[in-house]
Structures are given as C-alpha cells and as structure tokens.
Amino acid sequence: xxxxxxxxxxxxxxxxxxxxxxxxxxxxxxxxxxxxxxxxxxxxxxxxxxxxxxxxxxxxxxxxxxxxxxxxxxxxxxxxxxxxxxxxxxxxxxxxxxxxxxxxxxxxxxxxxxxxxxxxxxxxxxxxxxxxxxxxxxxxxxxxxxxxxxxxxxxxxxxxxxxxxxxxxxxxxxxxxxxxxxxxxxxxxxxxxxxxxxxxxxxxxxxxxxxxxxxxxxxxxxxxxxxxxxxxxxxxxxxxxxxxxxxxxxxxxxxxxxxxxxxxxxxxxxxxxxxxxxxxxxxxxxxxxxxxxxxxxxxxxxxxxxxxxxxxxxxxxxx
Amino acid sequence: xxxxxxxxxxxxxxxxxxxxxxxxxxxxxxxxxxxxxxxxxxxxxxxxxxxxxxxxxxxxxxxxxxxxxxxxxxxxxxxxxxxxxxxxxxxxxxxxxxxxxxxxxxxxxxxxxxxxxxxxxxxxxxxxxxxxxxxxxxxxxxxxxxxxxxxxxxxxxxxxxxxxxxxxxxxxxxxxxxxxxxxxxxxxxxxxxxxxxxxxxxxxxxxxxxxxxxxxxxxxxxxxxxxxxxxxxxxxxxxxxxxxxxxxxxxxxxxxxxxxxxxxxxxxxxxxxxxxxxxxxxxxxxxxxxxxxxxxxxxxxxxxxxxxxxxxxxxxxxxxxxxxxxxxxxxxxxxxxxxxxxxxxxxxxxxxxxxxxxxxxxxxxxxxxxxxxxxxxxxxxxxxxxxxxxxxxxxxxxxxxxxxxxxxxxxxxxxxxxxxxxxxxxxxxxxxxxxxxxxxxxxxxxxxxxxxxxxxxxxxxxxxxxxxxxxxxxxxxxxxxxxxxxxxxxxxxxxx
Numbered sequence: 001x002x003x004x005x006x007x008x009x010x011x012x013x014x015x016x017x018x019x020x021x022x023x024x025x026x027x028x029x030x031x032x033x034x035x036x037x038x039x040x041x042x043x044x045x046x047x048x049x050x051x052x053x054x055x056x057x058x059x060x061x062x063x064x065x066x067x068x069x070x071x072x073x074x075x076x077x078x079x080x081x082x083x084x085x086x087x088x089x090x091x092x093x094x095x096x097x098x099x100x101x102x103x104x105x106x107x108x109x110x111x112x113x114x115x116x117x118x119x120x121x122x123x124x125x126x127x128x129x130x131x132x133x134x135x136x137x138x139x140x141x142x143x144x145x146x147x148x149x150x151x152x153x154x155x156x157x158x159x160x161x162x163x164x165x166x167x168x169x170x171x172x173x174x175x176x177x178x179x180x181x182x183x184x185x186x187x188x189x190x191x192x193x194x195x196x197x198x199x200x201x202x203x204x205x206x207x208x209x210x211x212x213x214x215x216x217x218x219x220x221x222x223x224x225x226x227x228x229x230x231x232x233x234x235x236x237x238x239x240x241x242x243x244x245x246x247x248x249x250x251x252x253x254x255x256x257x258x259x260x261x262x263x264x265x266x267x268x269x270x271x272x273x274x275x276x277x278x279x280x281x282x283x284x285x286x287x288x289x290x291x292x293x294x295x296x297x298x299x300x301x302x303x304x305x306x307x308x309x310x311x312x313x314x315x316x317x318x319x
Numbered sequence: 320x321x322x323x324x325x326x327x328x329x330x331x332x333x334x335x336x337x338x339x340x341x342x343x344x345x346x347x348x349x350x351x352x353x354x355x356x357x358x359x360x361x362x363x364x365x366x367x368x369x370x371x372x373x374x375x376x377x378x379x380x381x382x383x384x385x386x387x388x389x390x391x392x393x394x395x396x397x398x399x400x401x402x403x404x405x406x407x408x409x410x411x412x413x414x415x416x417x418x419x420x421x422x423x424x425x426x427x428x429x430x431x432x433x434x435x436x437x438x439x440x441x442x443x444x445x446x447x448x449x450x451x452x453x454x455x456x457x458x459x460x461x462x463x464x465x466x467x468x469x470x471x472x473x474x475x476x477x478x479x480x481x482x483x484x485x486x487x488x489x490x491x492x493x494x495x496x497x498x499x500x501x502x503x504x505x506x507x508x509x510x511x512x513x514x515x516x517x518x519x520x521x522x523x524x525x526x527x528x529x530x531x532x533x534x535x536x537x538x539x540x541x542x543x544x545x546x547x548x549x550x551x552x553x554x555x556x557x558x559x560x561x562x563x564x565x566x567x568x569x570x571x572x573x574x575x576x577x578x579x580x581x582x583x584x585x586x587x588x589x590x591x592x593x594x595x596x597x598x599x600x601x602x603x604x605x606x607x608x609x610x611x612x613x614x615x616x617x618x619x620x621x622x623x624x625x626x627x628x629x630x631x632x633x634x635x636x637x638x639x640x641x642x643x644x645x646x647x648x649x650x651x652x653x654x655x656x657x658x659x660x661x662x663x664x665x666x667x668x669x670x671x672x673x674x675x676x677x678x679x680x681x682x683x684x685x686x687x688x689x690x691x692x693x694x695x696x697x698x699x700x701x702x703x704x705x706x707x708x709x710x711x712x713x714x715x716x717x718x719x720x721x722x723x724x725x726x727x728x729x730x731x732x733x734x735x736x737x738x739x740x741x742x743x744x745x746x747x748x749x750x751x752x753x754x755x756x757x758x759x760x761x762x763x764x765x766x767x768x769x770x771x772x773x774x775x776x777x778x779x780x781x782x783x784x785x786x787x788x789x790x791x792x793x794x795x796x797x798x799x800x801x802x803x804x805x806x807x808x809x810x811x812x813x814x815x
Binding site: 187188189190191192193195196198199200202203204205206207208209210266267 | 368370389390391392393394395400402406407408409410411415419420421422424427428429430432472
C-alpha cells in the first residue's frame with residue numbers, strides 16, 4: 001500500500017467508518033428521516049454515554065501501552081456503591097462522588113499490582129474483573145439496589161428536562177470531559193509522557209520519567225471515568241445492579257481500537273475513541289430498527305472490530 | 320577529571336558482574352571500554368546511568384561524589400546513556416524525543432510547544448543538522464537521522480559525560496562516519512565520552528584512551544596509540560590468541576553440494592549465482608542494504624524469490640515458492656542474523672533450542688524423551704563451547720555470545736549438508752567468536768558446504784576458501800581468498 005493511502009486511512013478511517021454505518025442504515029431502514037432524526041440521535045447518544053466515558057479512560061490506558069479488563073466490573077461495583085448511598089438517604093452529589101472515587105481506587109489498585117507486584121496489566125485487571133464483580137454482589141447482597149428518585153436518575157435519560165438541554169446532561173458532561181482529556185493528552189507534559197511510555201517504556205525509564213508513578217496516575221485517572229460510567233449505568237437502570245455491564249470492557253476496548261488506538265501502545269486519540277463508540281452505538285441502533293435479531297448485531301460488531309484492526313495492520317505496513 | 324571510577328563492584332546473587340573497576344576520563348576525551356561479553360561493561364554503564372546501584376566503590380563526576388538512585392538523577396548530574404538499541408519514541412516528534420524528561424512547561428503542566436520546537440531547532444543547528452524537522456515523527460526518519468536525534472537528547476540535557484553502548488552495531492559504514500563526527504563534536508565541546516564497541520578497528524578510530532575489563536576487573540588502561548590489537552586481545556581474553564582462526568588444511572574441494580543459478584528476489588536481490596562444494600566455506604561480503612541477508616532468506620524460503628533455480632546435491636528446484644520447511648528437508652540449515660527476532664526461542668531451554676529442528680532424533684511416537692534430548696543437547700553444547708548452568712536453563716538467561724553458540728549448535732545438531740550462516744558472530748565476544756569459527760571449520764572438514772555471510776572482513780579472510788561480494792543486489796563472482804585484498808573487497812562492495 002502506498003504511504004499516502006496509509007496516511008489517509010490513519011487520519012480519516014474512523015470517520016469514514018462512522019459515516020458509512022450511518023449512511024447504510026439511513027437507507028437500509030427505508031426511513032432516513034427517522035434514522036437521522038433528532039430523536040433517534042438522542043437515543044443513540046444517551047446509549048453511548050457509558051461506553052464513551054469508559055473509552056476516554058481506556059484511551060489513556062491503551063496509549064500508555066496498558067489494558068484494563070475490569071471496566072465492566074468496575075461499572076457494576078461503582079453503580080452499586082452509589083445506589084447503596086442513595087438508598088440510605090444520602091446526598092446524590094456525594095453518591096456520585098463516591099462512585100467516581102471508588103472507580104479511581106480500583107484503578108489505583110490495578111496500577112499497584114502492575115507496578116509493585118510486576119503482574120502484566122492483562123492479568124492484573126483480569127483478576128480485578130473477578131474481584132470487583134464479587135465485591136459488587138457482596139455489597140448488594142446479590143440483589144439489585146433500588147434507589148429513590150433524584151436528579152441522578154436524569155443524568156442519562158433520552159429526553160432531558162428542561163427541554164432546551166436537547167441532550168441528556170450526561171451527554172454534555174461526556175463531551176466536555178472528552179474535550180478536556182483530548183487537551184490533556186495532546187498539550188500537557190503528562191499527556192506526552194503517556195505517549196512516550198506507550199511508545200517505548202524502556203526508553204521512558206532511561207530518560208528519567210518516573211514510570212511507576214506515571215502508571216499509577218494513568219490507571220487511577222482512567223478509573224475515575226469508569227466510576228462515572230458506573231453512575232451513568234445506575235442512572236439508566238434506576239437501580240444498582242451488581243450483574244450489569246458484563247463484557248462492557250470489550251465494547252470499550254473495541255471503541256478505542258476502532259478509533260485508531262494500538263494495543264501495543266503509543267497510538268490512539270480521544271476523538272477517535274469517541275468515533276469508535278458512536279460507530280458501535282449507531283450500528284446497534286440501526287440493527288434494532290431493522291428488526292434484526294441480536295445475534296446479527298453481535299456478528300457485525302465482531303467483524304468490524306477485526307476489520308478495524310486489520311486496517312490498523314495495513315497502515316503500519318507489512319512488518 | 321570529568322569521571323573518576325574507583326573500585327566499583329557489583330554482584331547479582333552468586334554471579335560477580337563487576338569486581339573492582341577503576342578508571343578516569345578527562346573532559347573532551349573519548350575513552351574506550353573494551354572487554355568480552357560478560358566482562359561487566361554493560362553493568363558498569365548501567366550503574367553510571369542510575370539503573371543499578373554498586374555494592375562497593377566510589378564514583379566522582381566533575382570532582383563531586385556521585386551515587387545516582389535513578390536515571391533521572393543521573394540525567395540531572397549531566398550523565399547521558401546512549402543504548403545499544405536505539406531508545407527512541409517512534410510515535411513522538413523529534414522535539415518530544417529530544418526533550419523528553421526535561422520538557423519546557425508553562426503554568427499548569429502545559430507543554431510549551433513553541434519553546435520545545437525552538438530549543439530543539441537550536442540543538443539540531445548546533446549539531447550541524449538543521450535539515451531534521453523538529454516536528455517530524457521519529458518513526459518515519461531514516462536510521463541515521465534517528466541516531467542524531469538520540470545524541471541531540473544528550474546534547475540538550477547538557478550532558479558532561481556521555482556513555483555509548485555499541486552505538487554502531489546497527490549502522491552501516493557511512494553512518495558510522497557520521498556518528499564519529501558527532502562524537503568528536505561532543506568531545507570538542509568538552510564532554511567526556513565512554514565508548515563501548517566490539518569492533519577494535521572502529522574503536523581505534525574514535526577513542527583516545529582505553530580500559531580493558533576482564534571478569535569485572537579493570538586489567539589495563541592507557542593510550543590506544545601505544546598498544547597493538549594483539550596486545551588488547553591478549554588483555555581481553557587473559558591469554559594470547561595466537562590463532563583466532565582455525566588452521567584449515569588445504570584439500571581438494573568435493574562435488575557441488577549447493578548451487579544457485581540466476582536468483583532474483585525483488586525488490587533488493589537482482590542477481591546471484593554461485594556454487595558451494597562439499598568441505599568448502601564460501602564467504603559473502605556485503606554492506607548493510609546490499610541484499611546479502613535478503614539473498615539468504617530467499618534461498619531458505621523465508622522471503623519470496625522471483626526467479627532462479629537452486630540445486631541441492633544436484634537436485635533442481637525453483638527458487639520461487641520454496642518454503643523453509645521444504646529447504647530443511649532438502650538438508651539445508653540456516654542461522655539468522657537476527658538472534659532475538661527469529662534465531663532462537665528465548666524463553667525455552669537450551670536443550671529445546673538445540674534439538675528443535677531435529678526433535679525426531681530424541682522422540683519416539685511423538686513423545687520427546689527428555690533424557691535423550693538433554694544428552695544430545697549437551698554433546699552439541701560441548702562441541703561449540705556453550706557456557707550454561709544446565710541444559711534446562713532458558714536461553715534468555717545466557718550471554719549474547721553463548722546464545723549465538725546455541726544457535727550454531729542447533730544447526731550442527733540438525734546435521735544439514737548445506738549451512739547458510741548470516742552474520743553468525745554478530746555482537747559476540749572474541750572468545751566465543753573463536754569457538755564459533757572452530758565449529759564452522761570442523762563442519763566443513765566433515766564435508767558440509769558452508770555459505771558464510773558477513774560484514775566483518777577479518778573473519779571472511781580468516782575462515783573462507785573463496786569470497787564473493789554483494790553490492791546493490793548483485794553478487795559478484797566468487798574468487799579464492801588469496802586473490803582478494805580487503806581494499807579490493809571494499810571497492811567491489813561500494814562500487815557500482
């Protein structure tokens with residue numbers, strides 16, 4: 001493949017993919033005006049919030065050359081924590097903060113296991129996937145935790161009040177955080193060091209970067225986003241469910257990878273990951289509107305992940 | 320003195336890596352650290368670079384005591400370590416690579432991109448390379464430019480002591496010249512340079528003074544101009560190597576064992592034809608990029624070939640479409656120049672590595688007999704002089720020289736009739752080299768046909784019967800070694 005084509009793919013591949021998905025379904029459903037309507041956009045965006053927030057954190061981790069498999073369990077556990085606090089009559093804001101901090105702590109524990117015990121991220125977070133899920137079930141007494149109506153329940157609704165918001169508050173929050181993190185990754189010393197770490201860890205160490213501390217920051221910061229995703233999950237269900245979000249980590253990783261993130265580190269962008277998350281959300285939405293069974297959707301998304309990575313290999317050239 | 324090292328020692332468990340290293344380097348001096356693999360050079364550099372802490376001894380930098388706890392502290396004291404493998408960030412820009420760890424900041428941890436670009440351009444200009452773009456992505460630069468970036472990192476951090484570990488191992492000649500110019504400029508600006516290389520000729524070219532390390536101890540130090548190579552080698556190995564290359568009895572060459580006619584392997588190899596007879600060692604010299612490695616890989620079926628035929632003991636096959644497993648069955652064996660990448664299974668045991676290409680000899684009905692495997696491996700390991708604690712030790716735990724001997728041992732265990740060797744002594748200490756030469760000569764004496772590809776002239780002249788030169792994808796005619804001179808070989812390699 002020519003270098004030009006490759007550079008082009010690198011730059012616009014994810015956009016083209018998203019546009020293709022939207023176009024295909026706009027016509028396949030036979031009702032482009034409905035598929036492209038503001039209402040449908042509201043539905044899709046509200047559905048994307050959880051994966052998108054997760055993908056912001058995951059982008060950070062994947063760019064640094066790591067991986068986190070515990071996202072789904074972290075979402076369930078932090079959702080349960082918020083729900084328990086609300087059920088006990090707690091303040092909704094405190095409940096939200098508890099979730100976010102809990103997410104950060106889960107990330108911190110992951111990072112400590114990775115840096116102190118020198119367990120590779122895949123295994124460390126695979127362990128956390130089990131442990132966080134178990135703790136969530138334990139805390140919730142193996143039941144869903146119902147919560148009283150508060151503003152937290154409004155965070156990720158499809159039709160927000162007041163109406164002038166147009167999209168759910170959670171959508172706006174996600175957009176703001178995505179912009180902020182894109183800025184952090186691109187324009188701060190911390191962000192550039194995350195890229196350096198993922199690009200060549202040994203060199204980063206030799207250049208005097210405090211690698212363990214950087215990893216603690218990366219996983220903890222990403223954990224905050226997973227905690228916030230947990231709040232959104234609870235908000236959408238209006239209850240804390242310890243068995244929710246099983247496998248969500250794979251959607252989140254897929255979003256980052258579709259958006260150009262490389263699992264060998266050093267590459268990825270928040271914008272790309274957001275595009276990746278949207279691509280999957282539009283696909284789900286489209287297949288639902290087509291009335292296709294769930295398995296069709298699973299097959300297509302699986303194929304898209306493989307295609308995205310195959311394109312990734314192509315643009316890196318052979319070898 | 321810019322750097323003064325006294326009696327520095329370090330052990331890892333039972334292994335003594337350094338046992339009293341002492342030397343000093345003045346500002347503006349290039350000091351060569353010479354020694355076999357495992358002599359303690361890398362350990363010493365890692366201590367200086369803040370990656371390891373010594374058990375004993377003292378270090379002074381510019382007259383003040385120096386005991387770095389981390390690479391960061393080393394950098395702050397003006398020590399820069401330039402590694403064997405390039406330690407760059409391929410995904411980042413030149414500016415980010417040069418200033419990593421000392422990035423100019425604005426308030427709130429923001430990267431000051433303008434200052435970073437400006438500072439990098441200054442350093443690049445100061446170093447005579449204003450042609451390199453500060454904003455270019457390093458992964459897309461040619462390798463020579465990358466090395467400039469790496470050295471500029473040392474310049475940008477105002478390094479007073481620059482440590483270089485085998486910086487030329489991945490460079491070709493013209494890039495080596497350029498690197499030397501860079502080093503001279505560094506030294507000219509008053510930096511003290513500690514230089515490690517296996518290539519003695521090259522070391523002489525760049526260094527003023529030397530220290531020989533043997534078994535972790537500094538055994539000799541002085542001016543390079545005052546000692547001959549023989550003297551240095553004697554100090555390195557602790558004995559006189561009267562004959563590095565084994566004597567090879569002149570005998571009539573046997574019948575052709577391996578013949579190549581009109582090999583073309585795009586894009587690099589344009590034409591190659593040669594014959595290797597039984598009992599003969601045919602040398603092939605080529606600079607990096609000449610197509611020497613691509614030729615061997617195409618012949619062994621590891622890279623696609625376009626045209627040409629290959630005759631193994633008279634049986635003819637097309638070069639195109641051949642696979643390595645087919646070549647292996649035909650009785651061809653191969654040692655890759657890329658030991659870590661494709662030469663060895665690093666996490667596996669020595670025994671597994673040695674017997675891997677011919678496991679059938681120690682297996683029955685698909686089950687490997689561990690005892691028989693271990694015995695066979697041990698016999699081969701002894702033959703090539705592998706130093707390992709046991710045959711069960713993972714190859715990764717061995718020194719580079721011993722790893723390479725394992726690779727050669729595997730080839731001998733395979734008992735192939737035709738041996739294709741691509742840089743079989745790259746990155747290997749002199750003692751191990753001698754053992755590998757001996758093993759190759761012995762194989763030839765047993766009637767094997769050997770193709771020996773190398774970019775190191777002395778070994779080609781020391782070992783081969785005939786020599787052919789590869790240049791820009793074309794392999795010239797093979798002539799007896801006696802008809803060549805080193806200058807003629809270089810001329811053929813560089814010429815059109």
